[in-house]
Amino acid sequence: MSELYTEMTAGELKERKKLLLRRYDDFKAKGLKLDMSRGKPGADQLELSKGLNDVESYISDGIDVRNYGFLDGIPACKKLFADLMGVSPENVIIGPNESLTLMFDYICQCFTHGAGDIPWRCLPEVKFLCPVPGYDRHFTILEYFGIKMINIGMTAEGPDMDSVEEYIKDPAVKGMVCVPKYSNPQGVTFSAAVVERIASMKPAAEDFRIIWDNAYCVHDLFDDGDELLNIFDILPKYGNEDMLVEFCSTSKITFPGAGVSALAASKNNIAAIKKRLGAQTISYDKMNQHRHAEFFGDVNGIREHMKKHAAILKPKFDIVLKHLENELRGKGIASWITPRGGYFISLDVMDGCAKRVGELCKEAGVVLTSVGATYPYGIDERDSNIRIAPTFPPSDELELAAELLCICVQLACIEKLAG
Amino acid sequence: MSELYTEMTAGELKERKKLLLRRYDDFKAKGLKLDMSRGKPGADQLELSKGLNDVESYISDGIDVRNYGFLDGIPACKKLFADLMGVSPENVIIGPNESLTLMFDYICQCFTHGAGDIPWRCLPEVKFLCPVPGYDRHFTILEYFGIKMINIGMTAEGPDMDSVEEYIKDPAVKGMVCVPKYSNPQGVTFSAAVVERIASMKPAAEDFRIIWDNAYCVHDLFDDGDELLNIFDILPKYGNEDMLVEFCSTSKITFPGAGVSALAASKNNIAAIKKRLGAQTISYDKMNQHRHAEFFGDVNGIREHMKKHAAILKPKFDIVLKHLENELRGKGIASWITPRGGYFISLDVMDGCAKRVGELCKEAGVVLTSVGATYPYGIDERDSNIRIAPTFPPSDELELAAELLCICVQLACIEKLAG
Numbered sequence: 001m002s003e004l005y006t007e008m009t010a011g012e013l014k015e016r017k018k019l020l021l022r023r024y025d026d027f028k029a030k031g032l033k034l035d036m037s038r039g040k041p042g043a044d045q046l047e048l049s050k051g052l053n054d055v056e057s058y059i060s061d062g063i064d065v066r067n068y069g070f071l072d073g074i075p076a077c078k079k080l081f082a083d084l085m086g087v088s089p090e091n092v093i094i095g096p097n098e099s100l101t102l103m104f105d106y107i108c109q110c111f112t113h114g115a116g117d118i119p120w121r122c123l124p125e126v127k128f129l130c131p132v133p134g135y136d137r138h139f140t141i142l143e144y145f146g147i148k149m150i151n152i153g154m155t156a157e158g159p160d161m162d163s164v165e166e167y168i169k170d171p172a173v174k175g176m177v178c179v180p181k182y183s184n185p186q187g188v189t190f191s192a193a194v195v196e197r198i199a200s201m202k203p204a205a206e207d208f209r210i211i212w213d214n215a216y217c218v219h220d221l222f223d224d225g226d227e228l229l230n231i232f233d234i235l236p237k238y239g240n241e242d243m244l245v246e247f248c249s250t251s252k253i254t255f256p257g258a259g260v261s262a263l264a265a266s267k268n269n270i271a272a273i274k275k276r277l278g279a280q281t282i283s284y285d286k287m288n289q290h291r292h293a294e295f296f297g298d299v300n301g302i303r304e305h306m307k308k309h310a311a312i313l314k315p316k317f318d319i320v321l322k323h324l325e326n327e328l329r330g331k332g333i334a335s336w337i338t339p340r341g342g343y344f345i346s347l348d349v350m351d352g353c354a355k356r357v358g359e360l361c362k363e364a365g366v367v368l369t370s371v372g373a374t375y376p377y378g379i380d381e382r383d384s385n386i387r388i389a390p391t392f393p394p395s396d397e398l399e400l401a402a403e404l405l406c407i408c409v410q411l412a413c414i415e416k417l418a419g
Numbered sequence: 420m421s422e423l424y425t426e427m428t429a430g431e432l433k434e435r436k437k438l439l440l441r442r443y444d445d446f447k448a449k450g451l452k453l454d455m456s457r458g459k460p461g462a463d464q465l466e467l468s469k470g471l472n473d474v475e476s477y478i479s480d481g482i483d484v485r486n487y488g489f490l491d492g493i494p495a496c497k498k499l500f501a502d503l504m505g506v507s508p509e510n511v512i513i514g515p516n517e518s519l520t521l522m523f524d525y526i527c528q529c530f531t532h533g534a535g536d537i538p539w540r541c542l543p544e545v546k547f548l549c550p551v552p553g554y555d556r557h558f559t560i561l562e563y564f565g566i567k568m569i570n571i572g573m574t575a576e577g578p579d580m581d582s583v584e585e586y587i588k589d590p591a592v593k594g595m596v597c598v599p600k601y602s603n604p605q606g607v608t609f610s611a612a613v614v615e616r617i618a619s620m621k622p623a624a625e626d627f628r629i630i631w632d633n634a635y636c637v638h639d640l641f642d643d644g645d646e647l648l649n650i651f652d653i654l655p656k657y658g659n660e661d662m663l664v665e666f667c668s669t670s671k672i673t674f675p676g677a678g679v680s681a682l683a684a685s686k687n688n689i690a691a692i693k694k695r696l697g698a699q700t701i702s703y704d705k706m707n708q709h710r711h712a713e714f715f716g717d718v719n720g721i722r723e724h725m726k727k728h729a730a731i732l733k734p735k736f737d738i739v740l741k742h743l744e745n746e747l748r749g750k751g752i753a754s755w756i757t758p759r760g761g762y763f764i765s766l767d768v769m770d771g772c773a774k775r776v777g778e779l780c781k782e783a784g785v786v787l788t789s790v791g792a793t794y795p796y797g798i799d800e801r802d803s804n805i806r807i808a809p810t811f812p813p814s815d816e817l818e819l820a821a822e823l824l825c826i827c828v829q830l831a832c833i834e835k836l837a838g
Contacts (some may be wrong), residue, residue: 038487046485053475058465066465066674068457096515097704104699112531112540112564121531137701144698147529255485258706273716279563280523282556285516285704288678303493 004332005413017414020407024364027404032365034401039184039343040392041252041309042316048308049254055291061124071277073262074269077289081262082219083299085246086230093273095261096284099249102261103211104141106245109276110174111145116207120145120174124150127174129167131159131375133346133385135184138177138213142376149376152176154183156337160191161197168203175209181228182216185374185387187339189226199234201243210244216342217248218306221314226340232264241266245273250292252343253302253309260292316390320345320402327406333413345388347405348376353412354383360408366401423751424832428653436833439826446823450783458603458762459811460671460728461735467671468725469742474710474759484705490696491689492681496708500681502718503636505649512692514680515703518668521680523560525664526805528695529593530564534688535626539564539593548586549597550578552765552793552804554603557596559640561795568795571595573602575756577704579611580616585701587622600647601635604765606758608645620662629663636667637725637759640733647761651683660685664692669711671762672721674727679711722788730794735809739764746825752832765793765806766824772831773802779827785820793804 005013058066060076072078073094095102111120120126127148130139142149150167153160159178162363167173178198180190190198198210212231220226235241250259265273296302302400321338324347328334336347349357358371369387372378388405424432477485479495491497492513501508507538514521530539539545545742546567549558561568565624569586572579578597586592597617611615617629639645656659669678684692740757743766747753755766768776777790788806791797807824809817 040487043483046483050483053472056472064462064465066468066676068675070676098701101700108527108531112527137698140698144695255706256487257485257489257702268740276563279556279559281520282517283676285677285707287674288704288707391647 003180003330005410005417006332008417010418011412012027013418017418020411020414023178024360024404024407024411027400028364030365030400031402032400034205034240034366034393034397036389036390036393036401036405037367037369039252039389040311041392044311044312045391046255048305049295052291052295055294057294058247058287058290060290060293065290067262068282070283070286071281072274073284073287074286074293076293077260080293080299080302081248084262084302085232085248085262085264087232087264088389091232091270093263093265093267093377094114094279094284095263095271097258097261098256098289099213099215099247099261099263100137102247102263102330103138105276105280106211106263106273107141107145107147108205109273110209113276114207115209115272116278118207121146123172123173127170127173127176129164129173130376131176131178131183133185133380133387134177134214135179136373138211142177147174152185153374154188156384157391158188160193161194165201166203168205168208171204173203174205174207175211177211177213179213179215180231181214181226182219182339182342184215184342185344186337187342187344187346188295188337189228189340192229195231196231196234199231199240200238201240210242211245212244212352214246217254219252219309219343220301220341221310221317222316222340238291242268244271253305254292254295258288260289299399313391316395317345317399319395319398320388320390323406325401331410334409340398343389343391345390347386347388347409348384349386349409350413350416351382351384353409353416354380354386355416357386357405357408360411361405363403365406367402368405421748422835424781424829425751429837432833432837433592435506436453436830436837437829439833440707443779443823443826443830446819446826447783451819452821453785453812453816455808455812455824456786456788457811458808461578461813462471463731464728464749464810465674465725468489468714469792471673471710471714474605474713476713477706477709479709479712484709485703489705490700491681491693492703493705493708493712495712495720496679499712499715499718499721503681503721504633504681504683505653506651506683510651510683510685510689511682512682512689512696513611513703513708514668514682516677516680516707517670517675518632518634518666518680518682519556521666521682522557522632524699525630525682525692526560526564526566528692529626529628532695533626534593534628534691537626539566544591546589546592548578548583549795550593550597550602551795552799552806553596554598554632555788555792557630558795560838561596566593568793573605575607576683577607577613580613584620587620587624587627590623592622592718593624593626594630596630596632596633598634599650600633600645601638601758601761603634603761604763605756606761606763606765607756608647608759609634611648614648614650615653618650618659619657622657622662631663631665633665633667634671634792637721638671638728638737638762639725639760640729641759661687664688672724673711673714677707679708701743732810735814735817736764738814738817739807739809742821742825745829748824750829755827762808762810764809766807766828768804768805768828769832769835770801772803772828772835773799775831776827778823779830780824783823783827785823787824
């Protein structure tokens with residue numbers, strides 16, 4: 001007998017449903033309260049960075065980090081992030097406790113003062129390309145500034161570049177958001193060909209800007225992590241140095257609420273950003289910059305540290321993947337990519353079923369990322385994508401949550417198939 | 420013989436100049452490199468907050484402060500700042516490492532999205548009232564957003580309210596910046612009458628906003644500090660709850676680069692600010708909030724701590740005031756207010772002489788705040804105001820710098836009088 005739900009008779013589906021409902025009710029009886037909604041590190045991961053607080057010195061390269069000054073960050077921290085992003089320290093600005101703020105502030109700057117001659121606020125329409133599924137907080141920023149978002153499909157190699165190259169012929173299309181390594185939520189790393197194609201784009205808008213959110217640049221689950229080309233090595237070849245600003249942070253390296261963020265950009269962009277920054281702040285928190293520089297020593301310190309995260313995270317990803325394999329494989333109702341890093345597993349269920357899966361999970365005490373959140377305006381037209389965040393729950397809870405999720409996926413799809 | 424330079428003969432002035440030049444040349448020969456330009460705490464002040472780093476716990480009221488969440492701050496820190504500003508915790512948002520960023524972001528929000536129905540960016544002109552002399556970084560923010568600044572004279576009781584009440588009849592006048600306690604640079608605390616008059620204003624612009632920068636709210640030099648009325652107690656009487664947002668920080672309580680900032684505002688304003696904040700950040704640095712809440716315990720902890728600052732700062736202010744008294748009193752060329760708190764002494768010299776004083780000081784190795792910086796657009800039309808920042812240099816250096824300053828003031832004025 002085929003395991004494909006799509007080929008089963010009404011009677012067979014009914015039988016399946018009965019079995020699944022029994023399991024579902026057992027789960028409900030447990031009174032679970034589990035959260036797989038956000039990419040939050042677990043408590044054991046936070047313990048890895050305890051040593052940050054042991055940094056007692058206040059002096060970095062002769063600078064008293066407690067006092068005013070150093071708008072773009074202390075040299076030791078600029079060096080650390082420059083090495084992490086593969087650029088020179090003069091192309092780096094150290095930011096506040098998270099890179100989201102750096103991105104918001106940069107988009108805001110383009111809106112109020114522009115990235116070229118004309119502030120975006122002065123234009124009748126500004127559009128951005130958004131590979132989907134993507135990161136909900138990017139979409140929130142763009143929506144806040146009234147920027148029209150255009151969905152771009154994701155392939156296994158990155159954004160659908162044929163589509164991107166078509167859209168950028170429109171001068172109202174001013175930019176694109178990308179999570180180029182272990183993308184949120186699919187875990188896709190942009191291939192060398194895609195990175196080259198992005199770097200070589202010739203958008204109609206001269207002030208086109210790519211938000212290169214390299215949030216998971218060192219967040220490998222395996223020793224041999226994915227390789228992402230350093231796009232800053234390629235951009236100059238096409239005269240595109242100013243087209244892209246890269247962002248990263250230690251939010252998922254040290255502490256999510258108390259990390260250090262950074263951006264990398266061309267000389268022109270750094271100058272434009274510093275102009276705004278000089279009005280916005282005297283300096284970001286240099287004590288925290290110093291703590292991070294001392295704690296890691298250098299970029300290899302970060303890489304070693306990330307291996308400890310991987311040792312905690314890989315088994316959690318494996319738990320979810322095991323349940324997906326056991327319960328959903330071969331049933332024709334769901335597909336997923338096995339990620340090699342990052343923070344999420346992206347699950348695509350039968351069209352029209354994702355919201356129902358979310359409801360069923362919630363009723364049984366498991367919170368998923370709001371279904372639709374991975375799309376601009378919260379609209380997943382196919383109602384198909386579910387973002388699974390396996391990092392926060394302890395393993396025993398994750399086992400339960402993942403099993404329940406698989407039950408709910410099957411129930412929702414059977415409901416749909418039964419009509 | 421009168422000591423008034425303004426009544427001396429050419430010969431007498433020439434004689435004075437000769438004596439002063441001799442002293443000036445002696446100073447130059449010392450090869451000094453002193454800085455009285457910015458309101459930076461001295462190293463001994465920074466040592467007072469060493470204990471911040473000893474906070475090892477990560478849990479505040481059951482919250483793991485290392486992880487995501489709590490957009491408006493952790494409860495313990497909200498309580499601390501609520502008590503400091505005399506409002507309820509629900510009227511408080513905890514901000515990043517300095518309040519300047521909170522103010523920039525708030526003005527930016529008014530510009531992009533408005534404080535009322537229409538974003539300020541959509542108006543042909545937006546004007547702000549700026550009591551002068553004032554804080555240069557306020558002016559930088561307003562200038563960045565193209566907001567036209569209007570000078571308002573300061574009296575010994577606060578801004579010239581007759582003038583303010585005239586200007587606010589213009590609906591293009593959208594706000595005012597105030598440092599209500601120990602104002603920067605004069606050290607004036609707004610009188611009860613002025614605070615009441617401000618709270619009762621009826622500006623033509625319904626979306627009028629006062630930036631109430633209470634930067635020096637607990638920065639007394641004397642045990643009996645100046646009393647500033649709590650304007651939040653008065654605003655409701657006039658239906659003006661939404662007209663004002665208060666800002667403060669621990670920049671000059673703990674560490675200038677690594678403090679905690681906060682704002683207090685009405686329910687409506689808090690909601691509007693949170694809407695933007697939810698797009699801009701996940702949370703500010705809660706570890707640092709926790710450190711501050713633990714270090715101080717409660718608002719009395721802050722008050723006790725400030726007495727230690729006063730013990731360091733009062734002698735420094737006294738050094739500068741002593742030189743001003745000894746060298747400039749009774750000569751008809753300079754006036755100043757003796758501040759009872761804050762970070763500055765504001766010195767007014769004969770019209771047309773302040774720039775020259777700055778030059779002479781610089782030539783002899785003492786850097787003052789850029790002359791003119793205390794006025795919008797850097798333009799002090801009378802070329803008269805000099806902001807003295809006595810906090811950063813050690814006392815022995817301050818003695819030298821203050822003496823040199825007095826020499827330079829006399830030299831510049833004699834040059835002017837001699838024509």
